[in-house]
Structure formats: structure tokens, C-alpha cells
Amino acid sequence: MKRWRANPVRMTWTRQLRFILPVLAGCSVLAGCSADTPSKLAQETSSTASRSNLDPALSMMLQQPGSAAQAVDVLIRTRGEIDAAQRATLESKGARVGSIIGDVVTATVPVSALPGIAGMDFVLRIDLSRAQRLR
Numbered sequence: 001m002k003r004w005r006a007n008p009v010r011m012t013w014t015r016q017l018r019f020i021l022p023v024l025a026g027c028s029v030l031a032g033c034s035a036d037t038p039s040k041l042a043q044e045t046s047s048t049a050s051r052s053n054l055d056p057a058l059s060m061m062l063q064q065p066g067s068a069a070q071a072v073d074v075l076i077r078t079r080g081e082i083d084a085a086q087r088a089t090l091e092s093k094g095a096r097v098g099s100i101i102g103d104v105v106t107a108t109v110p111v112s113a114l115p116g117i118a119g120m121d122f123v124l125r126i127d128l129s130r131a132q133r134l135r
Contacts (some may be wrong), residue, residue, distance in 0.1 A: 054118050055127040061111050068112035073129035076105040079122050086122055093117050 054062075058074070061067050076095075078086070080103055087097055090105070094113040098106035106129065109117060118126055 053123065053125045054114060055125075057128045058111075058114055058126060062114060068110070070111050071108050072111060073106070073108050074114075075127045075129050076107055076117070076123055077125040077127070078103045078105060079124060082122065086120075089120065090117065093120075 055074075058072070061070070061072065076090070082090075082100060082105060087100075090097055090107065093109075093116050095107040095109045095117060098108070100106075103124075109126075114126065117123060
């Protein structure tokens, strides 16, 4: 009877990184990147990072034409309980703040304001508010 063994060529994340970085560098050279490419990449990365803490349903709303004026109810998860200055910052972006319970803020936000709110340093995640059923 043959015994199965674990794969001895298992790649750790450091090995994967050592493999991927030169490949990416080579691709950028072949693509003919210009001197301003790093700044473009930084802008794209920051916008992607701000959208990564959005609920997928909210991200889809951002991509739909004509939904920018629509307001949605959201739950905003923050790094801690927000103070008056942070609340004012949220409201200046167009959010109508409802309840604040610990590190969770309920608000009604225009879809067009979601990327700006998601990019704030004290915001961890923004989820679409959904009706819950008691069990």
C-alpha cells in the first residue's frame, strides 16, 4: 500500500514573493512604464484600498450608472467610538448619522459619497444595512 506524503516543494509566502516581484518588474519594463507610473499606481491602489472596505453590494452600486444620487442605509465600523470631530467629518461628506453604538455607526449616505467615507482613516468597513430576523 502506497503512503501519501505532504508536498516537499511547498512554497511559503516569502518564496512566492521572491518569485512574483521579479516577474512584475519584468512586466513593467516590457510594458514601457513611464516615470509617472508609480504615482498612477499609488492612486489606483489607494482607490482600490478604500473600496476594499466596502460591502460588495455597495461596490456594485458604485459601478451602476445613475445610482450616485441614491442614498443607502449603511453600518460603518470604526476603529473605536467616534468623537464629535469624526462625526462632523462624516456629516460633511454627506452622511446623516443615526445611532452610535460603540464602534458601529448607522447612517444614511449618498452612494457617491461612499468612496470618500471609506477612505477615512478611522473607518474600518462599510456594510449595507439589511433587515434582520429574530430566531
